[in-house]
Amino acid sequence: MENKLFNVKNLSLWYGENKALNDINMEIEANKITAFIGPSGCGKSTFLRVLNRMNDLIDGVKIEGAVDFNGKDIFNDVDIMNLRQEIGMVFQKANPFPMSIYDNVAYGPRLFKKYKKAEMNDIVERALRQASLWDEIKDRLTTNGLALSGGQQQRLCLARTLATNPQVILMDEPTSALDPISTSRIEELMIDLKKDYSIVIVTHNMQQASRISDTTSFFMIDQSRCGFLVETGDTKDIFFKPRDKRTEDYISGKFG
Amino acid sequence: MDRKRSNQIALISIRIFSAVSIAILIVILGYLLFRGLRYSNRKEIKVIPIASINNEFNVYANKSAKLDYLDWFTLQSMAMGRVRTLRTISKVNEKFHLYIDPRVSDQFYSYLATDKLDKFIIKDSTAINYKEDKGGMIVLPITESAPSGYRSIKIYDNVVVVNKEVTQLLNNKKIGAVTLTQIEELKNNKIDNWNSLNGPSLKPDFIANASESELANNPGSISIVKAKEYSMMKNVETLDVVNIESGWNISLDYLLSNSEESGSFGGIFSIIVNTLIMIFLVILISTPIGLGAAVYLSQYAKKGRITTIIRSGIDLLAGVPSIIFGLFGMLVFVQLFGWSFSLISGSLTLSLMILPTIIRTSEESINSVDKNMISASRGLGATKIETIFKIVLPAAKNGIVTGIILAVGRALGETAALVFTIGSSTDIASKLTSSSRVLAQHIYLTIIEGQSIDHAFSAALVLIILELIINTTAKKLMNKGKKNGK
Numbered sequence A: 001m002e003n004k005l006f007n008v009k010n011l012s013l014w015y016g017e018n019k020a021l022n023d024i025n026m027e028i029e030a031n032k033i034t035a036f037i038g039p040s041g042c043g044k045s046t047f048l049r050v051l052n053r054m055n056d057l058i059d060g061v062k063i064e065g066a067v068d069f070n071g072k073d074i075f076n077d078v079d080i081m082n083l084r085q086e087i088g089m090v091f092q093k094a095n096p097f098p099m100s101i102y103d104n105v106a107y108g109p110r111l112f113k114k115y116k117k118a119e120m121n122d123i124v125e126r127a128l129r130q131a132s133l134w135d136e137i138k139d140r141l142t143t144n145g146l147a148l149s150g151g152q153q154q155r156l157c158l159a160r161t162l163a164t165n166p167q168v169i170l171m172d173e174p175t176s177a178l179d180p181i182s183t184s185r186i187e188e189l190m191i192d193l194k195k196d197y198s199i200v201i202v203t204h205n206m207q208q209a210s211r212i213s214d215t216t217s218f219f220m221i222d223q224s225r226c227g228f229l230v231e232t233g234d235t236k237d238i239f240f241k242p243r244d245k246r247t248e249d250y251i252s253g254k255f256g
Numbered sequence B: 001m002d003r004k005r006s007n008q009i010a011l012i013s014i015r016i017f018s019a020v021s022i023a024i025l026i027v028i029l030g031y032l033l034f035r036g037l038r039y040s041n042r043k044e045i046k047v048i049p050i051a052s053i054n055n056e057f058n059v060y061a062n063k064s065a066k067l068d069y070l071d072w073f074t075l076q077s078m079a080m081g082r083v084r085t086l087r088t089i090s091k092v093n094e095k096f097h098l099y100i101d102p103r104v105s106d107q108f109y110s111y112l113a114t115d116k117l118d119k120f121i122i123k124d125s126t127a128i129n130y131k132e133d134k135g136g137m138i139v140l141p142i143t144e145s146a147p148s149g150y151r152s153i154k155i156y157d158n159v160v161v162v163n164k165e166v167t168q169l170l171n172n173k174k175i176g177a178v179t180l181t182q183i184e185e186l187k188n189n190k191i192d193n194w195n196s197l198n199g200p201s202l203k204p205d206f207i208a209n210a211s212e213s214e215l216a217n218n219p220g221s222i223s224i225v226k227a228k229e230y231s232m233m234k235n236v237e238t239l240d241v242v243n244i245e246s247g248w249n250i251s252l253d254y255l256l257s258n259s260e261e262s263g264s265f266g267g268i269f270s271i272i273v274n275t276l277i278m279i280f281l282v283i284l285i286s287t288p289i290g291l292g293a294a295v296y297l298s299q300y301a302k303k304g305r306i307t308t309i310i311r312s313g314i315d316l317l318a319g320v321p322s323i324i325f326g327l328f329g330m331l332v333f334v335q336l337f338g339w340s341f342s343l344i345s346g347s348l349t350l351s352l353m354i355l356p357t358i359i360r361t362s363e364e365s366i367n368s369v370d371k372n373m374i375s376a377s378r379g380l381g382a383t384k385i386e387t388i389f390k391i392v393l394p395a396a397k398n399g400i401v402t403g404i405i406l407a408v409g410r411a412l413g414e415t416a417a418l419v420f421t422i423g424s425s426t427d428i429a430s431k432l433t434s435s436s437r438v439l440a441q442h443i444y445l446t447i448i449e450g451q452s453i454d455h456a457f458s459a460a461l462v463l464i465i466l467e468l469i470i471n472t473t474a475k476k477l478m479n480k481g482k483k484n485g486k
Helices: A044-051 A080-086 A101-112 A117-130 A134-140 A150-162 A180-193 A206-212 A235-240 A245-251 B003-037 B072-079 B105-112 B180-187 B212-216 B252-256 B269-300 B305-318 B322-336 B343-367 B371-379 B384-412 B439-448 B453-483
Strands: A004-015 A018-029 A033-037 A061-069 A087-090 A168-172 A198-202 A215-221 A227-234 B038-045 B057-062 B069-071 B097-100 B136-141 B150-152 B154-156 B158-162 B221-226 B237-239 B241-248
Touching (some): A018 A044, A018 A198, A018 A215, A033 A206, A044 A061, A117 A134, A117 A150, A150 A168, A206 A235, A215 A245, A227 A235, B003 B038, B072 B097, B180 B221, B180 B241, B269 B453, B305 B343, B322 B343, B439 B453
Parallel strands (some): A033 A198, A168 A198
Antiparallel strands (some): B038 B241, B057 B136, B158 B221
């Protein structure tokens, strides 16, 4: 029980009139990599965005059910800004801010506290080292974040998230726009980061899920285009002896 | 028709149209530049514009009097004390003073064929500060050199005289002014008939140094005589001569001196200063309001009927003719608020006029900011307002600045919205509620009030250069911004 990070109970979500997620129950454990897989449009990204309440930014989203984070209801008991600081997010498309590399990384911490210059330098260096970007860009911290390559930009976004010292990192298909080499670097990073952070990743790449994740959840979509959770289990079990027929079909490539 | 051929025709027509439009632009810009820099006026004068040599005295005028030449008749009225200011003679508004050296006073007045006026003859030359007298004119013996700050003036005193029949009105036609070339041709008997110059059907007959009786008795006769001789003749007529006066229209002096008498004289310094103050005020008023509205509309306003109505209202206002903003400004700022015709009334009217443009362009560039960036900022725990100030507005900066500059460019060239609101004083505005005028409106007023077309053109040149400076600075700022992280 003590390792339980998220506890999702009977979660349903509507975009206006359309139901997008139906009755999801799930537990996510700390210091593990949890992968969400499933066909396109099955709501796995939407569900990911529920976890740090990013869906609040979209007009007309209605949520029912409860999500507990460290035992606290994220919809009622937690300040949304602190929640997002605790639960960082890396997006599908690398989206550095149009400012220097240093300012990109310092952006998050500066929102919450006024740091001294030396402290801030330490935070930036630590975050960039964790994202294994430090050695590549330590001489040009003042250049624009947009001047980096695609893989570097994604690692910069990761460093930016790490700088706020979160407990959880949510990753929404972080490598889908990257080449294989950049992808493998990010994957190595995730495995390194597992020691200190919990990671939840949405991926379309089944090999990626099987390579890096400890736990896998399989989502599917029903006739009314509403997503639901099929099963959650150890990655090995899901990929090699799935309990559900639909999981087996998806993994063996019969649909998807 | 095969495709190759139609491609060729399309390409040729595109080239022709682009060449035509570029040519039109170059012609317009070139003409404005030329007219702004140089003036060239056709004037009809009573004498031949060729300086004659005088071996008794020289006439000098203060350099600030801007006199190049004088015709004998003007010089005569000056010497007779009939000229008090130089405003009708040169382009300056200065009091006129004549100083005649006693050694040449007899010769001078005999040359002008009038009686001596003692008040102009210098008694004690040390008592007069010639240099300070901007409208001063000195007559000195030929042996003396020009006083400092003075320059020599050419005197034109040759008159074209003709028999009276030549200038008669015939069939609603009358001979006009002649050019120097035509005078040369008449001299060499190359013109067969006066009717080729719009005159009667008579043969021109040039008589050198003709007497009055020779001219009076000889229909079609023409001669060139000294003005002094002409002033004794009665039964003859003169022909006016075309003189093209040209010179620099714009000078440092013009840029740095204040306007006098509604722009007829003086420079445009005060008007440039007023224009800059007005632009500053307009930016100060319209930017925060417009930006606030743009942020609200793009980030906060819920999609619905009211927002749609507001948006179409803004679009409508952006297309409303400026004169209507002028009317509104007059009724509200000038009359209702009682600020009268003043800098603040005009600036507020212009701010209102450009507000829709600023709102729309800012909103567009805010909307074009990458939504992912906004999500990233919110995902790091930033509030909406923090995201707007730290991410959205900096990222949309270029578009916003461009919009503001375009709008300010429109305000800079605006006249109609200002005629009812800003007033027309040519002084530098000392307070917000003082009447003032700005460059575009100055051009309009100088033409409308018939003050000076040359001054209108030089003001136009200054206005164009001002717009150019604003545009290039903006572009430079934007490029600099791009290098330092967009």
